[in-house]
Amino acid sequence: xxxxKLAYKxxxxxxxxxxxxxxxxxxxxxxxxxxxxxxxxxSNQMETFSINAQYGxxxxxxxxxxxxxxxxxxxxxxxxxxxxxxLVDEKKALPILIRQATIYPQGRMQxxxxxxxETDQNILTIPSFVLVxxxxxxxxxxxxxxxxxxxxxxxxxxxxxxxxxxxxxxxxDVKIVEIMKTNSAEIDVGQLWIPLERMRQMTSMxxxxxxxxLEKNSAFNKTVGKWQHKDLDYLLEDVRAAxxxxxxxxxxxxxxxxxxxxxxxxxxxxxxxxxxxxxxxxLMALGMTRTKLIQLFTLEGSMHAILxAILxAIxxxxxxLYLASDGIGLPEATAEMGFAMGDxxxxxxxxxxxxxxxxxxxxxxxxxxxxxxxxISRLKPTDALRGKLT
Amino acid sequence: MINKLxxxxxxxxTIVFSxxxxxxxxxxxxxxxxxxxxxxxxxxxIIHGRRGSxxxxxxxxxxGTDDSFTEYxxxxxxxxxxxxxxxxxxxxxxxxxxxxxxISGHMLRQPVMGSDLSYEDMMEDPLLQNxxxxxxxxxxxxxxxxxxxxxxxxxxxxxxxxxxKIWVDKERNIILKEDLYAKSGKLLKQVLIHEVxxxxxxxxxxxxxxxxxxxxxxxxxxIIEEVEFDKKIPSYILSKASLRR
Numbered sequence: 065x066x067x068x069k070l071a072y073k074x075x076x077x078x079x080x081x082x083x084x085x086x087x088x089x090x091x092x093x094x095x096x097x098x099x100x101x102x103x104x105x106x107s108n109q110m111e112t113f114s115i116n117a118q119y120g121x122x123x124x125x126x127x128x129x130x131x132x133x134x135x136x137x138x139x140x141x142x143x144x145x146x147x148x149x150x151l152v153d154e155k156k157a158l159p160i161l162i163r164q165a166t167i168y169p170q171g172r173m174q175x176x177x178x179x180x181x182e183t184d185q186n187i188l189t190i191p192s193f194v195l196v197x198x199x200x201x202x203x204x205x206x207x208x209x210x211x212x213x214x215x216x217x218x219x220x221x222x223x224x225x226x227x228x229x230x231x232x233x234x235x236x237d238v239k240i241v242e243i244m245k246t247n248s249a250e251i252d253v254g255q256l257w258i259p260l261e262r263m264r265q266m267t268s269m270x271x272x273x274x275x276x277x278l279e280k281n282s283a284f285n286k287t288v289g290k291w292q293h294k295d296l297d298y299l300l301e302d303v304r305a306a307x308x309x310x311x312x313x314x315x316x317x318x319x320x321x322x323x324x325x326x327x328x329x330x331x332x333x334x335x336x337x338x339x340x341x342x343x344x345x346x347l348m349a350l351g352m353t354r355t356k357l358i359q360l361f362t363l364e365g366s367m368h369a370i371l372x373a374i375l376x377a378i379x380x381x382x383x384x385l386y387l388a389s390d391g392i393g394l395p396e397a398t399a400e401m402g403f404a405m406g407d408x409x410x411x412x413x414x415x416x417x418x419x420x421x422x423x424x425x426x427x428x429x430x431x432x433x434x435x436x437x438x439x440i441s442r443l444k445p446t447d448a449l450r451g452k453l454t
Numbered sequence: 455m456i457n458k459l460x461x462x463x464x465x466x467x468t469i470v471f472s473x474x475x476x477x478x479x480x481x482x483x484x485x486x487x488x489x490x491x492x493x494x495x496x497x498x499x500i501i502h503g504r505r506g507s508x509x510x511x512x513x514x515x516x517x518g519t520d521d522s523f524t525e526y527x528x529x530x531x532x533x534x535x536x537x538x539x540x541x542x543x544x545x546x547x548x549x550x551x552x553x554x555x556x557i558s559g560h561m562l563r564q565p566v567m568g569s570d571l572s573y574e575d576m577m578e579d580p581l582l583q584n585x586x587x588x589x590x591x592x593x594x595x596x597x598x599x600x601x602x603x604x605x606x607x608x609x610x611x612x613x614x615x616x617x618x619k620i621w622v623d624k625e626r627n628i629i630l631k632e633d634l635y636a637k638s639g640k641l642l643k644q645v646l647i648h649e650v651x652x653x654x655x656x657x658x659x660x661x662x663x664x665x666x667x668x669x670x671x672x673x674x675x676x677i678i679e680e681v682e683f684d685k686k687i688p689s690y691i692l693s694k695a696s697l698r699r
Contacts, residue, residue, distance in 0.1 A: 166668075168668045168669060170670070171668075171669055171670025171671070172669070172670070173565070173666065173668070173669050223640075223668050225636065225642065225668060227614075228637065230610075230611035230612045231612050231614060232608070232611060232612065232613060232614065232615075232616055232637050233614050233615055233616070233636045233637065233642060234616075234636045234637040234638050234640075235636040235638060235640040235642060235668065236636075236638050236640065
C-alpha cells in the first residue's frame with residue numbers, strides 16, 4: 065500500500081512529464097479500440113448482410129453446383145429432393161434456380177446470371193415481392209450496381225437470351241420492375257432475378273432448382289441425396305478471411321502506436337532512474353529493499369497506463385457512444401469494391417475489446433517499465449546517496 | 455358433290471405431300487452441296503464493331519462434319535492462334551500465353567474473335583436434314599436469283615435454334631439468306647450471302663454477313679478467298695499436338 069501511495073505521489077509530482085506520457089498512451093488506447101471496433105463492426109455487418117441477403121441459415125447445393133466454376137452451371141439443376149421440398153412448402157427454405165444468360169443492354173452483349181426466386185419468400189432480404197405481375201411481361205429485379213454498370217433503369221426493357229434444359233436457345237424481353245438497393249454485391253453484379261415458376265417454364269425445368277436457402281437459425285443439416293449442405297461457417301469463410309487480412313494489416317498500426325507510447329514510457333523510466341539516484345539511496349538507507357524499489361519504479365510506469373486508460377475513457381466514451389449509435393458514413397467507393405457493409409458502418413465496441421485492450425497495454429507498459437529498473441538490483445545505497453548509478 | 459370433295463382432298467393432299475417431299479429434297483440437295491469429306495480454305499473475317507472494323511485472316515482444315523482445325527494468320531495480334539474442334543470438344547491455343555484452353559460451358563457463348571459468331575455456332579451439325587423438318591412457304595428473289603423460301607422446324611429438343619427460315623437458290627441449291635429463331639420466335643441471327651463462287655464443282659458462299667440481331671452493329675463479314683474440297687488432310691493436323699506446332 066505504501067508503494068502504491070508513493071508511486072502515485074511520485075508520478076503526480078512529475079507533473080507535465082507524466083501527463084504528456086499519459087496523453088500519448090491514452091491516444092494509443094483510443095486508437096486501438098477505435099480501429100478494432102471498426103473492424104469488428106465491419107465484420108459483424110458483412111456477416112449480417114451476407115446472411116440476410118444471401119446465405120440465410122445455410123444452403124443446400126445441387127451436387128454439380130460450384131459458384132466459383134461457371135462451367136458447372138449448365139448441369140447444376142435438378143428436382144428438389146422431397147425432404148427439402150417439405151421445408152420449401154413450410155416456407156422454411158427457399159429454392160433458387162440459376163442459369164447462364166446473355167443480356168443485350170443498349171445493343172451490347174453481356175454475360176449474366178438468370179436467377180429464379182419465389183415471389184412470396186421472406187427468407188432473404190431480396191425484395192422478390194416486386195416480381196408479382198399479371199401483365200404478361202417477364203418482370204426482373206436487378207441491383208443498383210448492375211443498374212449503374214449496364215445503364216439500365218426501372219421500367220426499361222432488356223433482351224435476354226438463354227438456353228433451356230435441352231440446350232435450345234430462347235430469348236425474350238424482360239421488364240426491370242425494380243432496382244434493389246442491396247449491400248451485397250454477390251446478389252447484384254451481373255444478375256437478373258425473375259420469378260422462379262416463370263423461370264422454370266422458360267428453361268423447361270419444372271420443380272427444379274440449383275440451391276436451397278434455409279431460413280435463418282435453421283437446425284436442419286441432414287444429408288439429402290447428393291445435395292451438398294453448406295453451413296454458415298463454410299459460406300462465411302471468405303468474409304472472415306477478408307476480415308482477418310484487414311485485421312492483420314491494421315495490427316501494424318497498433319504496433320507502431322504502442323511502440324511510440326512505450327518509447328515514451330521507457331525514456332521516462334530511464335530518466336527517472338538517472339535523476340532520482342539520491343532518492344533511491346535515501347529510500348534504501350531508510351530500509352527499503354531493492355525488490356521493493358524495483359516494484360515502486362515499475363508501478364510508477366504502470367500507473368501511466370492506468371491513468372491513460374482513465375483519460376482515454378473520459379474523452380473517447382462520448383465519441384465512441386456516438387459512433388456506435390449513429391455510425392460512420394461510408395463513401396460510395398466502398399460499395400463498388402463489393403464489400404457488403406452498407407452506407408453506414410457501425411463500429412462494435414465490445415466489453416471484451418475494451419478490457420482486453422486495457423490488459424494488453426497495461427501488461428506491455430509494466431514490462432517496459434520493469435526493464436530499466438533491473439539496474440536497481442545492482443545498486444549500492446552508498447553510491448546512490450552520492451549520486452552514482454553503478 | 456361428295457366425289458368433288460374427295461377429288462379436291464386428294465389433289466390438296468397430293469400438293470401438300472409433293473411440297474413436303476420437295477422441301478426435304480431441297481434440304482438434301484443443300485446438304486449435298488455443303489457437305490464434303492474434307493475442305494481446306496482460307497478466309498477473311500471483317501468484324502464491324504463500335505470502334506471501327508478489323509480484319510482477321512485464317513486458314514482452316516475441315517474433315518467431315520465433326521473435326522476441324524483453324525489457324526489465324528493475321529492480324530499480328532491474332533497470328534498463331536489456333537482452334538481445334540474434335541467431335542463436341544473445342545480447344546483454342548494462344549501463342550502469347552502458350553496455353554491450350556478447352557472451350558466449354560459459358561465460354562462457348564463467347565464471340566469468336568469479337569465477331570457475331572459464337573464458338574457454339576461453330577460446333578453445330580452442319581447437316582440441316584439431320585436437325586430440321588422443312589416446309590416450303592414461298593418463293594422469292596435474293597441477289598437476283600430465284601429462291602425457295604423454306605421454314606425449318608427442329609426435329610429434336612437439343613437443337614440450338616428452334617426454327618430457321620432459309621432462302622435456297624432454286625438452281626444452285628445454296629442458301630442465300632438464313633434467319634435463325636429462338637424458341638419464343640424471336641429472331642436471333644441472320645446470315646446474308648452477297649456473292650457466291652464455284653469451287654470443285656460446288657457452289658460456295660464467297661461473301662457472307664453474320665449478324666447477331668439482338669446486338670447493335672453491322673455484323674461480321676466473311677470472305678472466302680480460296681476453298682478446295684475432298685483433299686486429303688494429314689491426320690496430325692486434326693490432333694491436339696498441332697495446336698502447339
